[in-house]
Amino acid sequence: MINFSRRFFLRIFFFSSVWFTLTGVDITSWVVGVPAVLIASGLSLMLAPPSQYQVSLAGVFRFIPFFLRQSLHGGIDVMRRALSSRQLLDPGLVSYTTFLSEGSARILFANTISLLPGTLSAELHGNSVTIHTLDRGLPIWANIQGLEYHIAALMRISPGKRNSS
Amino acid sequence: MVPEKKNMDILYHSGTVLILLGLSFFLSGTVGLIRFPDIYTRLHALTKADNVGLGFVVSGLALQSGSWAVTAKLLLIWLLVLIASSASCHLIARSAMQKNIQPWTR
Numbered sequence: 479m480i481n482f483s484r485r486f487f488l489r490i491f492f493f494s495s496v497w498f499t500l501t502g503v504d505i506t507s508w509v510v511g512v513p514a515v516l517i518a519s520g521l522s523l524m525l526a527p528p529s530q531y532q533v534s535l536a537g538v539f540r541f542i543p544f545f546l547r548q549s550l551h552g553g554i555d556v557m558r559r560a561l562s563s564r565q566l567l568d569p570g571l572v573s574y575t576t577f578l579s580e581g582s583a584r585i586l587f588a589n590t591i592s593l594l595p596g597t598l599s600a601e602l603h604g605n606s607v608t609i610h611t612l613d614r615g616l617p618i619w620a621n622i623q624g625l626e627y628h629i630a631a632l633m634r635i636s637p638g639k640r641n642s643s
Numbered sequence: 644m645v646p647e648k649k650n651m652d653i654l655y656h657s658g659t660v661l662i663l664l665g666l667s668f669f670l671s672g673t674v675g676l677i678r679f680p681d682i683y684t685r686l687h688a689l690t691k692a693d694n695v696g697l698g699f700v701v702s703g704l705a706l707q708s709g710s711w712a713v714t715a716k717l718l719l720i721w722l723l724v725l726i727a728s729s730a731s732c733h734l735i736a737r738s739a740m741q742k743n744i745q746p747w748t749r
Contacts, residue, residue: 546698553695560679
């Protein structure tokens with residue numbers, strides 16, 4: 479129980495900082511802010527119960543530049559295909575089985591796939607992700623594996639362990 | 644006083660350059676939305692180009708603001724938009740898959 483209330487307060491602190499960053503020093507904004515923070519904390523505990531993950535700070539610092547570089551590539555890639563006078567699309571579906579465990583790791587994985595160059599996560603079934611790609615000629619496997627390893631490092635999941643769920 | 648003003652000018656103009664760069668990504672995302680053949684390829688165009696575009700606009704505005712509080716707020720807004728757009732992109736693609744909409748192929 480002590481553990482639970484500690485987690486609740488951590489989330490209240492987290493959402494309060496989000497609210498404070500968005501609204502600044504305006505005191506009256508907390509008329510809306512206090513209920514919003516309380517509801518968000520409660521909902522987040524219900525929808526995303528505390529997990530066994532230990533987020534690694536070093537992993538975060540390696541993930542951010544990787545993420546920014548890949549998003550930029552993704553944006554430039556789409557820009558090139560959209561503006562070119564020739565048809566540069568060769569789309570297709572591929573399926574990928576991930577070793578990342580259920581929960582935040584897998585959700586972060588599915589969401590960031592959509593920001594890598596030329597890939598988009600279309601369906602997530604257990605540990606299998608269906609990926610739509612703009613161009614089957616792209617190094618999709620290498621990109622996705624790179625992302626998977628970055629997320630594993632971020633959440634301190636050992637890559638060898640494959641969940642059969 | 645004078646060098647400081649010059650510094651502010653450099654920040655302001657680099658900010659303008661970044662914002663224009665961001666707008667060109669928004670424009671190309673919209674061109675892709677119109678030109679690409681099916682729902683999946685259009686989702687690619689919208690999410691990726693707009694996220695990068697917003698990233699540049701946010702960095703440009705942060706440079707022009709000259710304030711850490713505003714910079715933090717802008718970065719947070721970018722992060723929230725990233726989360727919302729990649730989640731909604733996934734949901735739209737998933738619902739298209741469940742409706743058995745076949746991807747366009749060459």
